[in-house]
Amino acid sequence: MVRRSFTAVLERNRRITGPITTEPYEVAWASEARVFVRILEMSPDTVLTVRPRISPDGMFWCDEGSKGLEMREVGLGSFALRDFGHWLQLEIGLEGPQPFARIMVYLALKE
Numbered sequence: 001m002v003r004r005s006f007t008a009v010l011e012r013n014r015r016i017t018g019p020i021t022t023e024p025y026e027v028a029w030a031s032e033a034r035v036f037v038r039i040l041e042m043s044p045d046t047v048l049t050v051r052p053r054i055s056p057d058g059m060f061w062c063d064e065g066s067k068g069l070e071m072r073e074v075g076l077g078s079f080a081l082r083d084f085g086h087w088l089q090l091e092i093g094l095e096g097p098q099p100f101a102r103i104m105v106y107l108a109l110k111e
Contacts, residue, residue: 004029004111010090011105013040019093022105024058028086030109035090037069038076038104046096047072048103050079055087064088 010022027033037050048071052064064084071077081088094101 033081036106041102043100049093058087
């Protein structure tokens with residue numbers, strides 16, 4: 001049996017200067033997920049954080065509870081998720097003296 005998989009691009013070449021939250025994504029069919037964050041550009045002394053948030057209905061949200069991801073330089077980072085319920089979104093933070101980053105965010109789902 002071939003497992004079903006799908007990769008969603010949540011953010012494409014997006015320039016951010018502060019915290020954002022991605023659009024909610026319905027993931028009830030998937031048993032595992034992997035988040036990929038690619039920083040294309042980043043200002044010096046900036047820290048980008050990514051935290052997963054979950055929801056039973058796509059309207060009311062809570063922290064998923066995992067560590068997430070912290071990045072301090074241009075490159076690719078990733079973390080895995082399991083047991084995340086029906087809806088998933090990412091809270092992306094950006095801190096620093098003059099924070100700026102240009103990012104790509106992917107959500108790779110597998111049944």
